[in-house]
Amino acid sequence: MQPPTVATLQDLRGLAAVSALSNTPEGRNTLVANLRVTGGIETGKIRQPTLLPFSGQEQLALSDAYAPGHNLAQPSDGLGTSLAAAYLSHFHAIDREHATPLSPALERLVRYALATTGGHSNAAKFFFGNGTLDGRTPVSAEARAIYTDVHGSPDPFGRAYSFPAGSVGADPNGDSRPFQTEPDFKHYAGIDYLGTPATNDEYDHGKLMDLTGNPSYPSGHTTNGYTGALLLALLVPSRYQQMITRGAEYGNDRIIVGAHYAMDVLGGRTLALHDMAHLLANDPAYVQQQPNETTAAIGDFQAALGAARVELNTLLQASCGQKVEICATRDTGRFRHAHANERFYAATQDYGLGIAHSETAGIKEDVAQIAPEAGYLLTTAFPNLSLQMADRILTETEGPGGGFLDDGSSFGLYSRIDLYTAAGVAAALARTQ
Secondary structure, eight states, rough: OOOOOOOHHHHHHGGGGGGGGGGGHHHHHHHHHHHHHHHHHHHTTTOOOSSSSSSHHHHHHHHTTSSSSOOGGGGGGGHHHHHHHHHHHHHHBOOOOOBOOHHHHHHHHHHHHHHHHHHHHHHHHHHHSBBBBSSBBBHHHHHHHHHHTTTTTOHHHHHHHOOOOTSSSOOOTTTTTTTOSSSSOOOOOEETTEEEEHHHHHHSSSSSSSSSSSSSSSHHHHHHHHHHHHHHHSSSSGGGHHHHHHHHHHHHHHHHSSSSSHHHHHHHHHHHHHHHHHTTTTTTSSSSSOOOOOOOOOSSHHHHHHHHHHHHHHHHHHHHHHHHHHHHHOOOOOTOOOHHHHHHHTTSSSOOOOOOOOTTSSSOOOOOHHHHGGGGHHHTOOOTOOOHHHHHHHHHHHOOOOTTTSSSHHHGGGGGGOOOHHHHHHHHHHHHH
């Protein structure tokens, strides 16, 4: 395997706060809350304001456990009844191994974005699990220094929950998952994305997906889901908030199915938002790269997104019969109620895990000073806004501070960005410009 890139190292440094939580009382309390909240959500004892009744959400979580490749069919229901049908008429799953390909410009954009964020997420799993590239190959001295800098150690969940790597019932590569560590775990059955009878066990440690040797942190499904949802939000700005809600639901479903902790989901979301902002800013560490051997480099991500937007809107408009903005209002599905979307998204903002970094709790962190590129998450969808205006909106709408990743770093700031609320403010302001 290739050594970590500059961008990968940036993400590892940002995510590394989790490895040092056991050093402080606040951090240890947060780790305890992580196990408690995760178990409460998985069993249904914690009643979240989900968009479906809990039994229905369990079934959707089982459906979301299947990952149908790179054509974004799975999160496309966030586009609403009319546009989702139009999207799926072009791009959908064929069987467990195959899906219809995206159109050329859309394929180029989506493949590059998912390869970038997914590659970083995959690298982080083994880095935080046992300090390796792939479970066996030691990381570089530069990567090992990340642990030294934060006074952290690999396998934070294994150490915290008495399932250290390689022990009986634990992940051999560290960071055992909830289905391995939770004292109270719910097993359930249903129908998966392809209409096949399945159980959550079969998607956790069974014939459909075996995660027993795959470290938990961060959630790769969440990284993929948020990246895809955000791409569709940027490509179809009139569905921005609904698509962001779909990203939150996709991540939350990883807890319900028993595959991930709340911290994994927060880590995956933070990584996706951070990386997408740097891609949209055309940061040379993120663009002009070749994420893997099958993905071509993109030199101008903004231009690639613009080309994909024209291509997708042409297809959607032809299928739904009217302008995309009109078709976007036709929604009889679970995302049709803005208040319900807002309540659910808010519940996933920090999962109530408590304060691990008191130095950032109770203050507004200035996005323009700490992470100015974050504004591109809004300006790309609402071009009437300046970057300065977008950064100000993100600052004013920040979620609670002091979370386990919110350690004062630029990466950590992305963990408290409330993109749902910010997008609502941005859309309203853009209409007045």
